[in-house]
Amino acid sequence: MARIPDAFIDELLARTDIVEVIHPRVPLKRQGKEYSARCPFHDERSPSFTVSPTKQFYHCFGCGAHGTAISFLMNYDRLEFLDAVDELARQAGLEVPRDTRQRNADPDTQDVFKALDAAAAFFQRQLAGSDKARGYLDRRSVGEAVRAQFAIGYAPDGYSALKDALGTDPRRMQLLDRAGLFSKNDRGHVYDKFRDRVMFPIHDRRGRVIAFGGRVLEPDAAPKYLNSPETAVFHKGRELYGLWQVRQANQKLERLVVVEGYMDVVALFEHGVTQAVATLGTATTPDHAELLFRNAPDVYFCFDGDRAGRSAAWKALESVLPRMRDGRQAFFLFLPEGEDPDTIVRSEGAPGFDARLQQATPLSRYFFDTLSDGISLGTLDGKARLAERAKPLLAQIPDGAFGDLMQQRLTELTGVGARPAAAEASAPIRRRGSQPLAPPRRSLVRSAIALLLQQPSLALDLPPPYRFVALRQPGIELLTELIALVSIRPEITTGALLEHFEGREDGAALQKLASQSLPGDEGVWRTSLLNAVKQLDLQVVEQRQAELAEKLRQLGTQGLSLEERTEMSSLMTTARELRDAIRTLSAAG
Numbered sequence: 181m182a183r184i185p186d187a188f189i190d191e192l193l194a195r196t197d198i199v200e201v202i203h204p205r206v207p208l209k210r211q212g213k214e215y216s217a218r219c220p221f222h223d224e225r226s227p228s229f230t231v232s233p234t235k236q237f238y239h240c241f242g243c244g245a246h247g248t249a250i251s252f253l254m255n256y257d258r259l260e261f262l263d264a265v266d267e268l269a270r271q272a273g274l275e276v277p278r279d280t281r282q283r284n285a286d287p288d289t290q291d292v293f294k295a296l297d298a299a300a301a302f303f304q305r306q307l308a309g310s311d312k313a314r315g316y317l318d319r320r321s322v323g324e325a326v327r328a329q330f331a332i333g334y335a336p337d338g339y340s341a342l343k344d345a346l347g348t349d350p351r352r353m354q355l356l357d358r359a360g361l362f363s364k365n366d367r368g369h370v371y372d373k374f375r376d377r378v379m380f381p382i383h384d385r386r387g388r389v390i391a392f393g394g395r396v397l398e399p400d401a402a403p404k405y406l407n408s409p410e411t412a413v414f415h416k417g418r419e420l421y422g423l424w425q426v427r428q429a430n431q432k433l434e435r436l437v438v439v440e441g442y443m444d445v446v447a448l449f450e451h452g453v454t455q456a457v458a459t460l461g462t463a464t465t466p467d468h469a470e471l472l473f474r475n476a477p478d479v480y481f482c483f484d485g486d487r488a489g490r491s492a493a494w495k496a497l498e499s500v501l502p503r504m505r506d507g508r509q510a511f512f513l514f515l516p517e518g519e520d521p522d523t524i525v526r527s528e529g530a531p532g533f534d535a536r537l538q539q540a541t542p543l544s545r546y547f548f549d550t551l552s553d554g555i556s557l558g559t560l561d562g563k564a565r566l567a568e569r570a571k572p573l574l575a576q577i578p579d580g581a582f583g584d585l586m587q588q589r590l591t592e593l594t595g596v597g598a599r600p601a602a603a604e605a606s607a608p609i610r611r612r613g614s615q616p617l618a619p620p621r622r623s624l625v626r627s628a629i630a631l632l633l634q635q636p637s638l639a640l641d642l643p644p645p646y647r648f649v650a651l652r653q654p655g656i657e658l659l660t661e662l663i664a665l666v667s668i669r670p671e672i673t674t675g676a677l678l679e680h681f682e683g684r685e686d687g688a689a690l691q692k693l694a695s696q697s698l699p700g701d702e703g704v705w706r707t708s709l710l711n712a713v714k715q716l717d718l719q720v721v722e723q724r725q726a727e728l729a730e731k732l733r734q735l736g737t738q739g740l741s742l743e744e745r746t747e748m749s750s751l752m753t754t755a756r757e758l759r760d761a762i763r764t765l766s767a768a769g
Contacts (some may be wrong), residue, residue, distance in 0.1 A: 184265060185679075188277055190669055192265065193248055193676045195272045198236050201249045205256055215698075221245040222477060222507030230695070235634075235674035239695040243507030244580055246691045247682070248675035256474050258427060260385055288358075292413055295355040296381075296389040298346055303333025303392075304308050304673055306341070310334045313378055316397050320443065321526060326450045329425055330340040335374035335394055340637045342372045360391060360408040374406065376759060380442040383412070383424035383461065390414045392462065393421065393442050405441065407461045416460040418467045421445060423475070430453040435478040437537065438464065438496070439521045444482075447522035454532040456521070464496035478509045479539055485514035492549060492722055497543060504543070506580040511540035544586060547573075548593065563594035579688060624719075625655035626693070628712040632662050633674055633694040633704050638667035638702075638709050648716035651723065656688055656716075711765040718758040725751050 199215055202208060208215035208231055218242040219229035228242035239246040243600035253264035257475065269276045277711055307313050307327070313334035317327060326332075335342065342361060347353040353370070356362055363373045377394030384390045393409035408414055422445040425434070429449075437456045439445060448456040455476070456631065459468060459730060464481070472479045481496045483489035493512050500510050525533045541549075551569045556562040570590050591597040634638055642663060649660050665680060666672055672680075674694055681687040728748050732740055740748075 184262075185277060185336075186669060188274075189250075189265070190672050192268055192272060192274060193250070193673055193679070194235055194272070194671055195234070196249045196268050197233065198238065198249045198252070198675070199233050200251055201268070202231055202238065203683065218228070219243060219245065219507075231566070232674075235694060237675035237678055239691065240654045241695070244505050244688075244691075245507070246632045246678070246695070248679050250679065251682070255474060258385075258433075263386070268375065276390065289412060289669075291355050292359050292411070293388050293390075295346070295359045295361075296391075297322055297394070299342060299356070299359065299361055300331055300333065300379075300381045302333055302345055303340060303381075304331060305333075305337050307332065307334040307378075310336070312397060316378060320447065320522070322446055322450055322471060326446055329449065330422075330446055331389075332446070333379040333381070335372065335377045335379050338377035339371035341522050342374070343370070353402040358411060360411045360414065369398055373408075376401075377406065380421070380446075382408070382419060384413075384419065385427075387424050387425065387428075388413075389414075389575065390419065391460075395442065405461065416462050417465040417470070418472060419460060420457040420468060421460055422449075422457040423448065423471070426455055426457060426473070433476040435537075436472050436476040437480045437482055437521075438472065439482045440484070440492075441520070441522075444521040448525055448533070451525045451527060451533075453533055463492060466502070468501045469499040469504075473503055473505075473508050477507055478511070480511045480540055482513045482515065485517060489514060490550075493546070496548075497547065498573075500543065501547075502576040502578070504582055505578045508582075508583055511544070512546045513537060513540040528697070544589065548589060549584070552593070557593060563596070566590075567594045567596040623655065624712045624715050625653060625659055628709055628716070629655065629659055629662060629690070630693045630696060631712070632659075632666070633677065633690065633708040634698050635702055635705055636662075636666050636672050636674060636677055636737065637670065638706055639663045640670060641706055641710065642713055646713075647720050648713060651716055651720045653716075653719075657662055658690075693745075707765055707768050711762060714758055714762050714765065718755060718762065721751050721755045721758065725755070 199208060202217075203215075206217050206220045206229070208217050209227070209228075213232070213234060215233070216227040217229045217231075218224050218227050219242055221229075221240060222243040222245070224242050229238065229240045229245075231238045237246065238252060247255070249265045249268055250261070253259050253267060254261060257264070257267075259267065264677070292335040296412070319334065321744050322332070323742040340635060342356070343353070347356055353362075357370070361373055362370050374392060374394040376398075377396055380393040380395070381389045382393060391411070391414040393408070394406045396402070396404055397408075407416065410416065420438075421442055426433070432614050433455065435455050437453065439448070439456055439458050441458055445456045445458050446453075457472075459465075469479075477502070481493055483493050497510070497512075504510065515521070515536075521533065524536065528535075540587070548566075548570070551573075552566050555565050557566065567590060574583070574586050574590065577586060587597060639662065646660065646663065650658060662677070665677065669676075678691060678694060681690050700708070725748070728740065728744055728751075731744075
């Protein structure tokens, strides 16, 4: 995979005006220092999508979509990371640096792509001359237009048709072998992997042929479908058959329909359902789930209603659940026994198939129906068992309305997680007197992180050593990492910082903090940050003082070493100096 230096990404984002990237695609209206619009990633009536030119990132308060100019192009234009970087670099007049590990720039890999293209062209030529293969497609009602759209071909019977046509020298033989087009027997004899099969080229998201799927023509032949092996350019757990054609056929995708086979995809396209894709002989993976939602907000999984189909559906649910951010929806459609999307759409047409999709089971209902199968919810034991099954799965759902509603539904079914009575819940906690306790103040660590996200360069005003790193408190490691990151990359922007943490557990929390607008200006923020860090340093000193005081209480004066007694005296002086500095900074702020 490509590795683009962080310094280049920082420079690219610094030289890219995110407003200029988004505005041509989503009309923005200025609101103070920021811009707003109705979110392009979910349906809404009032604008909750904001773009910050100073922080160089966007955020939707409705669905939680967020990111930099790079991630916007990935999600809106459906580009891969490298393609999005290439597009922004072209606009900024920058040359993208790539190291030797980048497969796209590897001459050998480029030659593999060329070999795969040559094989696809060979198979298409063979289809034109095969009455048997064309007759099969005629019987399946696959017209010429769809055959061309999917570049369907035919691998002739025999063991060396492809090898004889394309393997003209050792170099070509090696490339075809690397492309997964040959097999080898125990005696070392090399022969064509695909023989007497209708061939379905598999395209990547750039439209390049990366592999093949072959279907037998004889009913009793096996295996029914044969896929290319994994290669340097093909990983079946990351690719979806038909996605390239779907993206070419739809300017805007509202849904994707996941089916099980190549012919299902082709048949649906033939009848005007141009949103169908298929996994490549494997269960739905987390990479598949992310790819699906990157392309459409609604995903329909269409499976057979038998045991195998329901098992595949549950595996799909497990991959989808951690990616169910607000604005995304998943549905499950189970077909009658003996039917598949191909037979359904041929007998009922696109309207009939669409009507079935409209009746598909939402993920939420399928989740609880499946988990509660065989459980008596009329008993406490049954409710406890359902809660035990559901909780670890629900914990995977990202923060947001969908996760909250799923937890609420679990509470409705089991009572687990129910809040106390309203009177008890609303009663303020009081001291022994009559005054209620004041709400807790924002964490100093959280405040410092929020200030750094507002203006990352503020970290450069914090001279080492950083005493606060020894503080045993949540968020200290993250604060330390942020400061270290800015010290290494002084020009880094807020957007680039968030890009660095994208996909990590801390990423969502940082995004929420970054989306806030703090009062004051850079001078006020600098003073506030210094003040917060000084207070954290003081807490470290007090933490150490407490440790020594406890040791003194337990062991007496003789229990402390000379160094520890000297340290106690030094800590008192340091604490006094820090308190003086904090008072000065508080007065200045």
